[in-house]
Amino acid sequence: MARLFGEGGVETRLLRRWRDAAAASPPAFFLMVEENFAGYAAAALWRAVMGRRTVGLLFRGREALEGKSPRLRLKRWGLRLLRRVPGVTTLSIVPFRVEPGLAEIADDWIDDPQLWDLEDLSPEPTPLSEAVRGAAAGRRLVVSLGIQNEAKGFCFLAGAWSQSPSLRADWLFVAAGKVASEELPVAAEFVANGGYLVDRFISDAELASLYKAADVIWGVYAPFYDQASGIFGRAVQYDVPILLRRGSAVETHGLELGARLATVEYGVTGDLAGALEAAAAAEVSRGNRAPEMRARSEAILRAALMGCS
Structure with missing residues (x-):
């Protein structure tokens, strides 16, 4: 500002x-x-x-x-x-x-x-985004950005990853941001099952490069965390598909903006694969309204x- x-x-x-x-x-x-x-x-x-x-x-x-x-x-x-x-x-x-x-x-x-607020919508790759792409080995990328805690849906993301061999075959889930202390056991299981965790502060350049590397951005936040989302805003500016919680305020706003999005019921792992496919297939947005x-x-x-x- x-x-x-x-x-x-x-x-x-x-x-x-x-x-x-x-x-x-x-x-x-x-x-x-x-x-x-x-x-x-x-x-x-x-x-x-x-x-x-x-x-x-x-x-x-x-x-x-x-x-x-x-x-x-x-x-x-x-x-x-x-x-x-x-x-x-x-x-x-x-x-x-x-x-x-x-x-x-x-x-x-x-x-x-x-x-x-963004001026540069074509950020350069960083060593982190290149490493993530390499780890994907041809799979598509779901990227969760910022602090990893219950409010930001980390438990849902990590649990779905650990429980779903089919998801792991087609996607790589990336959690990039500091993990809340109470979520460390969940994070350990996530990593043990092949999830990609970057448990540290992410620089602005790294953040931008991960948006551009992602096939889908994770925005499925807990029902008690129903507010405007900077992660969503940046996804809209970069025109990257984002997955949101069905019924959230951000979903309503995203539909009104014509953003590339799909939704899923919070905590329903069985619906996640289809929702990710729908997000990845979302058409390019109607234009830059920034x-x-x-x-x-x-x-x-x-x-x-x-x-x-």
């Missing part, structure tokens, strides 16, 4: 604590309100009293709308309150046309920046932060 604002001639300063943002005089931009919702709300209200603008990006809007726990009820109430406060703008990164109920708790929406999404999103951000369009 600093780069994007800099390209528009706007100087930015990165703050690590919400208390610092509360005291700062320039417009404040919270990149993820869920990182500390209480801090966001407190800073926004204090800044409103001082006549200062505050903007926050809302990632887990559906969770806030539908959640039954006291924490999520309080979050829903807080977001509704903030909509009435002048100078405070909460922006969903899931469009209202995908989730109309979000208009109750957010002032407006932008497209997830990870749907429109410029359109970027122009609209940047205009809304400028208006919210600086009062101009």
Whole structure:
């Protein structure tokens, strides 16, 4: 975001604590309100009293709308309150046309920046992507990127791989990203059955090269993790097929965008082979909508932060 604002001639300063943002005089931009919702709300209200603008990006809007726990009820109430406060703008990164109920708790929406932020759509191979292609030995590649944990569907991916000789014959499953400590036994079984694991931080160059190497990107996340997905956004930009959980918010958004995707019921291993075939066979998307999404999103951000369009 600093780069994007800099390209528009706007100087930015990165703050690590919400208390610092509360005291700062320039417009404040919270990149993820869920990182500390209480801090966001407190800073926004204090800044409103001082006549200062505050903007926050809302990632887990559906969770806030539908959640039954006291924490999520309080979050829903807080977001509704903030909509009435002048100078405070909460922006969903899931469009209202995908989730109309979000208009109750957010002032407006932008497209997830990870749907429109890339400039180089033809990344170079890296030693990692070349090694993965070599290990595939002619099989197609399913690649799971980022932290490997329950929320990101690692248990489903690893379990399906370990239980399905037929999948292993036709595909190579690659998990590239740090494995959560509680998933290490699952990861060990995954590797023992021939899965390709890269249990470390993945650089930006490696990440881009793995998108280009993949036949299908893994996006089948657990039902409790139903939010906008940067992995999905990058798959859309690179025009790589992605497999998603059936019924997820990302599926709805992907269909609306005309993305290359297929879906599977979470945890249903028997349906996975057919779903992967469907994803791999998905037609090339209808065209690059990133410029359109970027122009609209940047205009809304400028208006919210600086009062101009």
